[in-house]
Amino acid sequence: MLAFVVRRLIQALLVMLTVALIAFLMFRYVGDPVTFMVGQDATPQERAQLRTELGLNKPLLVQFGTFVVNSARGEFGVSYQEGRKVSSLIEERMPATLELSLCASVLAIAIGLPLGVYTALRRGSLGAQTLLTVSLLGISLPTFLIGILLIFLFSVVLHWLPSYGRGHVIALGPWTTGFATVDGWRHLILPSITLSLFQLALLIRLVRAEMLEVLRTDYIKFARARGLTQRAIHFGHTLKNTLVPVITITGLQLGGIIAFAVVTETVFQWPGMGLLFIQSVESADIPVMAAYLYLIALIFVVINLVVDLLYFAVDPRLRVGRAH
Numbered sequence: 001m002l003a004f005v006v007r008r009l010i011q012a013l014l015v016m017l018t019v020a021l022i023a024f025l026m027f028r029y030v031g032d033p034v035t036f037m038v039g040q041d042a043t044p045q046e047r048a049q050l051r052t053e054l055g056l057n058k059p060l061l062v063q064f065g066t067f068v069v070n071s072a073r074g075e076f077g078v079s080y081q082e083g084r085k086v087s088s089l090i091e092e093r094m095p096a097t098l099e100l101s102l103c104a105s106v107l108a109i110a111i112g113l114p115l116g117v118y119t120a121l122r123r124g125s126l127g128a129q130t131l132l133t134v135s136l137l138g139i140s141l142p143t144f145l146i147g148i149l150l151i152f153l154f155s156v157v158l159h160w161l162p163s164y165g166r167g168h169v170i171a172l173g174p175w176t177t178g179f180a181t182v183d184g185w186r187h188l189i190l191p192s193i194t195l196s197l198f199q200l201a202l203l204i205r206l207v208r209a210e211m212l213e214v215l216r217t218d219y220i221k222f223a224r225a226r227g228l229t230q231r232a233i234h235f236g237h238t239l240k241n242t243l244v245p246v247i248t249i250t251g252l253q254l255g256g257i258i259a260f261a262v263v264t265e266t267v268f269q270w271p272g273m274g275l276l277f278i279q280s281v282e283s284a285d286i287p288v289m290a291a292y293l294y295l296i297a298l299i300f301v302v303i304n305l306v307v308d309l310l311y312f313a314v315d316p317r318l319r320v321g322r323a324h
Helices: 002-029 033-038 044-054 060-072 086-121 126-140 143-157 182-215 218-225 230-259 262-267 273-282 286-314 316-323
Strands: 170-172 175-177
Touching: 002 060, 002 286, 086 126, 086 175, 086 182, 086 230, 086 262, 086 273, 086 286, 126 182, 143 182, 143 262, 182 230, 182 262, 218 230, 230 286, 262 273, 273 286
Parallel strands: none
Antiparallel strands: 170 175
């Protein structure tokens, strides 16, 4: 187990170094940071002084090493657009993105898992076929279109829910949360539904396919021959063995929810990291773009490590294989 964790940590370190190199190249070759920071009217002396202060006159390997050390400490320089430290901008926007992603993930898992089991156990029924049709629509329709339709129905036509923003939030130290206010929850409903629909539809179809595959295996037939109840077979044997690939997809989708919340945050003007990234792309704010890339890669690496460790808890065959 320890050797497995060490190998995964080494792989994670290599991935983060690769991402750091890509982010560094963005700094180095996508525009001149000195021009962004001082403008076109600066004198050559001012440019040379700023270039020295930023360390851009040092050898390339030294610059990359400095960038890696600063990135490990969460320092990505100053935003060209805002004139503030990128780390403070990320710190302000992260609570909004994490809360939205958490709600979307909980919705997808809490609804998708039981519905996937239902469509597998009741295959051929009208309810199961209807769910599969709706899930196909959820996978096919683009996220921005789903968001616009929800805004039109629940905000414009029915006037039930707000169409943009985060609503009233409460500050708990550096963290801000909308979970503690009714207005915050009302603003959270539409974007979290929009962000969760693709993952929800994917989870329904994945659980159904995996469960049908497990139901056809020999050990399930043997369990029926032993006289076990349907409940024990379906939930004690079938569902447990279905969870291994489901954990993989769910873990990766959680990272995907955080990484690709940019569309949902843009549609609903949700003040999270995704909206910050879109604004930085529009203004060519390289430090913010690099920080976002680095942070999303770190989230995926951590989630992959957690998913690998969960395998040991769910699938005993892996523990046996490692023991031998």
